[in-house]
Amino acid sequence: MTKRGATLSTSDARRDVVVDAAIAEFARGGYHSTPISAVAARADISPAYVFKLFPGKVSLFVAALDRCYELVAHALSHGAARAADDDPGKILHEMGGAYAELIADRNLLMLQVHAQSAADTPEIADAVRRGLAKVTELAKSRSGAEDDHVQRFIAYGQLCHLIATLDLDEHAGEWAALLSAGIRHPGKS
Amino acid sequence: MTKRGATLSTSDARRDVVVDAAIAEFARGGYHSTPISAVAARADISPAYVFKLFPGKVSLFVAALDRCYELVAHALSHGAARAADDDPGKILHEMGGAYAELIADRNLLMLQVHAQSAADTPEIADAVRRGLAKVTELAKSRSGAEDDHVQRFIAYGQLCHLIATLDLDEHAGEWAALLSAGIRHPGKS
């Protein structure tokens, strides 16, 4: 019988494919309830081979998380670049818009939520801190905003995660509308 | 003693003990990686009996979460009561302080973080929405603040969760100080 894809490729290319699959699967189920086999199936790879590409499950999760923050940083940077003038508030606003666009598919968003919950694993906590540091420093340096304004930027990002996680724009209610007001939430696509 | 009704049912008392144990254990490991046996051991009970007190694992988690939000609401209410004057900003500030005191032991905080990550289970998502609705409405009604002020209150609460989860006050760094500035974080005790 013809085996699977059977196409030989470099292991580096495979690693990239597996990381993409890991982002999608870990975003769905979180760290603990997502089996390696799910990631392997999505990458069209045998579960065993995943362990040849990554030394263990945490390592794969961290790789996915690193890539996630890389994409976020890239989006923020791109957003800052398209701001009309040099007003810090405007620049942060554009960055927020770019972030909202990026997480429209919810994968990168849910991965961050699940990562926060899995932060009792030291390597995961380190990865989250690395990513958050990069994002925070980037928001500050590219916008030139005051510290408290950057802090508020991150805080509203967290609120955005909460809103999206709970589908507050669907589950209407006065309180839900209050929390979602003015927050750009993902259109479905 | 006298009649059936007057005798305290130890079953109900046990349920309360188990819920307390569940808060502590689920806060440590999250929903998926905390076995019922861990909760049972902390409650000094056999794992099997937990299933006689609660129909299943989710049901136990939801009970713990409900109790968590009940405590949060109580703390906020208490904080609002001790505000000096009627200024909405002052009242919200007092409520924030009361919340910071409540989550000093990190159990109630981490439980909320883990619940958000486990929100793909509908019953858990419902419980989180219930709790958040209660908290939001309480913050609004007791403070009389404008909607956007209440929204900011919740957003900074989420930021507070992030800071505590990642131990940003320990792991110093310029960006970490920026994010933690002015946020009352738990003293260790």
Add this chain to the structure above:
DNA sequence: CCATGAAGTGATTGACCAGTCACTCACAAC
């Protein structure tokens, strides 16, 4: 043609875990 190594897998192992069930034990009522 064959040898070397890299790509990739099937089968298995050992551990863990949610949920079930038949059972014991203590106590109270008749």
Add this chain to the structure above:
DNA sequence: GTTGTGAGTGACTGGTCAATCACTTCATGG
């Protein structure tokens, strides 16, 4: 004193999952 009831448990089941290992297949260079 026996009969009924609720508290509580030991032992088991069916299933899942991370990680390992021996194995096969393929490409390439000498």
